[in-house]
Amino acid sequence: MKRFFILGIIFLQFLLTGLASAAIEDQFQYRFLWPRDSNEPGKNLLELKANLRDSAHKIETRLGDADIKYFDLVLPSGELVAQTEMISITARNDVLIFRTQILKPITAPTGVYEKPAFALPAIKPVKNLSNVLNFKIEEFITPSHRKHPTTGPVVMYSDSLDVLIMSPLDNFMSAMQAPVNDEWHCGFGGLNKEIPADTQTITILVSGKGINDTMMKWGELVQKWHNHKPADPYADVAMSRLGYWTDNGSYYYYRTEPGKTYAETLLAVKSYADQEGIPYGYFQLDSWFYPKAEIDLRSSHNRGGVLLWEPNKDMFSEGLDAFQKQLGLPLVAHNRYVSDESPYCEKYKCVYHNGDRRRGAYPADPKFWDEIMDNAVRYGVKVYEQDWLYTHMDMIPWMREGIHNAESWYDAMANAAEKRGLTMQLCMASPEFLMQALKHPNETHVRTSHDYKGGIAKAFFWVPFHKAGLFAWSVGLWPFKDNFQTTAGQRPTYNIIPEANPMEEALVAALSGGPVGPSDRIAASDPELILRTCRKDGLLLKPDRPATPLDIMFIYNQRFLGGKKPWVVSTESKHEIGRTVYLAAFNLWPMSMYEPWVSFPEIGISGKHLVFNYLTGDYEINTDKIHFGTMKPEKAYYYILCPVLANGIAVIGETGKFITMSAKRFPSVKLEKDSLVMRIEGVAGEKIGIALYSEKPLKEIVSKDLSADVPKLDPGLINLNILIPKSGKTELRIR
Structure with a gap:
C-alpha cells in the first residue's frame, strides 16, 4: 500500500528542529518514488524510505538564510539511491525547496516523454486545492484548467483562492512534472537515454493568497534564485517603439503590392506612414525573406525549414543591408528551424529528425549561431526573433534524449545573440523556454498568442493570451499579442474573415505592455487609433505591468x-x-x-x-x-x-x-x-x-x-x- 509522509507526522517528527515551513506544508503531502527495476524506469514505482540524516544546518541561499534537512532516500532493500535536501527559508513560511541528488544512474528511457523515470518528489495537494492552472507543452504555452504534463509552473488553488504553485527550479529544458492520479511526479522527461549519477533535480513550492499575487511571488523567487531581473519595458526597439509587422496575419505576409518587390512594397509602406504621421520605429521581416525547403504538408503552403538565413535575392536585389539603410529604421528579423537539406549541415555537424515530415535538422556546433548572429548585425537587425521553438523540441529526438542537449543548443543561440548586443523575442515557445530565459538577460519578450486571424472568435486569442501573459511576466518577460489590423474589412493572406474589432485589438496590445505591431495595407491604416498607443515620436506609452485576468x-x-x-x-x-x-x-x-x-x-x-x-x-x-x-x-x-x-x-x-x-x-x-x-x-x-x-x-x-x-x-x-x-x-x- 502506498504510504505518504502526511503533514501531522512531519510536524511531530521535526517539532524540535524548528521547522519554518509548517504553513506551506499544510498545503500538500509528499513522498519519493523510484523504479523497482532500473532497466524499466517509470514502471512499478516503489516508495523510498526517507531517513533523516541531519537537520541542524543553516545555509545561505539567494533567497536568504535557510534551514536545511538532509534525507537519505533508500529502497526497501536498503540500497541508497538518492539524497534530498529540504530547504525552508528561515524568515518565511511560504516557500519550500526539494533539491535531490541522484546516486544511482537511470540507464534507459521510459519511452514516453511525459512519463518521468521517478518522482523526486511526488506532490499531492490537499483536497481543497481542487482547481488547477497549468501550461501545456506546446506552442504558445497554452493555459489549461485540466491536469497536463508540463515543464512550467503548476498552479493549484481553492475556490477561495488559496494557492500552491510548484515548478522546476533548474534543468528547465529536461524537467518534467506529470500528473499521476492525485499526485504530480517531478523528474525528467522520459526520453532521456540516461540520467547519470550526480544529476540534480530541484523543485520549488510557493503558497499564497490570490493567483496573480502568488504567481508574482513565485516569479520573484525563481528570478532571484537565478539572479535574473525582469526585462526593462523599454529594453529594445521592439519593446520601446511602434513597429510595422509582416508575420502571419499581416496584409503583406507572403504577398506584395501588385508589380512590386518586397523591398519596394515595404518602402512604400514607410512612405505612406510618414505621410500620415504614423511614427514606425522599426520593421519586422518574417519567414518570407529567406529561402526555405519545399516539403509535403498537404496544405496551401508547403514551406519547410530554412535553407540559408540570408535574403532572397529577388526580394532585395541590392541586399538586405542596403534595404535597411534605405528604410532608415532597424529591423526585427524572424528565423525558423533548419531544413535537413540546408547547406549549413554540410558546414556544421547536424542532428536530424527521425521521419518527421517537417524534415528538420539542428546544427549542433555553436559556430552556427555565430554565423547567424553576425548576419543579423550586418543586416541592421536589433531584435532576433526565434520562432517554432516547440517544434524544435518535438521534431528532433536528440533534443530530449540527453539531460543537457536542448539546453546546450538553446544557450548557444541566446549567448551568441547577447555577445553581439542583440535582444530576442521567443515565438511558439513551450514552457521550458520561458523558464530557461531566466538564464538569459537579453530575452525581453515572448509571443503568448496564436497567430493573428482577424475574424476568428476573440475568446480563442485573448483569454489564453492574458493567462499566458501572467506566466511570462512572472518570470520577467513581456507578452506580445502579435500583429493586428487597425481598420475593419482588410483581407490579409490566408484570413477568410476580416477584422471587425480593430480598436479592441489595439487596446489589448497597449494594455499588454509588450510590442505594438500594426500590419495594415498601404492606405488602410487608422492613424488616430495607432497614435493612442504611443507618443508623436513612436515611443510606446505603457502600463507598469502587463494586463492580466x-x-x-x-x-x-x-x-x-x-x-x-x-x-x-x-x-x-x-x-x-x-x-x-x-x-x-x-x-x-x-x-x-x-x-x-x-x-x-x-x-x-x-x-x-x-x-x-x-x-x-x-x-x-x-x-x-x-x-x-x-x-x-x-x-x-x-x-x-x-x-x-x-x-x-x-x-x-x-x-x-x-x-x-x-x-x-x-x-x-x-x-x-x-x-x-x-x-x-x-x-x-x-x-x-x-x-x-x-x-x-x-x-x-x-x-x-x-x-x-x-x-x-x-x-x-x-x-x-x-x-x-x-x-x-x-x-x-x-x-
Missing part, C-alpha cells in the same frame, strides 16, 4: 465557453499619489455571461475612486463596483480608475492615449502640501490633453506651457491642453 476569472471563466462573468483584465500605473488602474471588460461568451459587473475587492482596490468610462467620457465617484450594462459581443468596455486624493482631486491623465498615466508621459505625479505637481514629458511641439476631476473649486492651475486659456476652476471634470516645449519637459501645478 482578475483572480475571479480563474474561478468563473475556466471553461472555453466561459461563465457568468465577462472577461475582465486589469493593469496599472503607479505614481507617488497612488495607483491608476486600467480595467477592460469583454463579453466573449454572450450565451453564458449574465453578471456584467465586478466589485472593487474583485478588482483589488478600495476607497473612493473616480471611475472614468474611456470610450464614452462618462464618469462617476464610486466605492463599490463597476456595472458594465448591456455588453455587445467582443466590444471593449474600458475604464480608468483613479483614486480621489485627500484634496478632492482625481487625475485621469492623457485621454488621447489608452494608457492615460504612463510613466513615459508622467514620470512624477505627487502632492506638495496643497498642490498637485505633475511632471510631463514628450516631443517638442506635441499637444497633450489632460483630464482631471475636483470635488471642489480649484484655486489655480499653473503651467507656462498651457496651450489654451485656463478653463473654469469649477468642481467636476476639467480638461487642459499642454504644448510640450523644446526641452521636451514641462510641469503642471494644480491647487
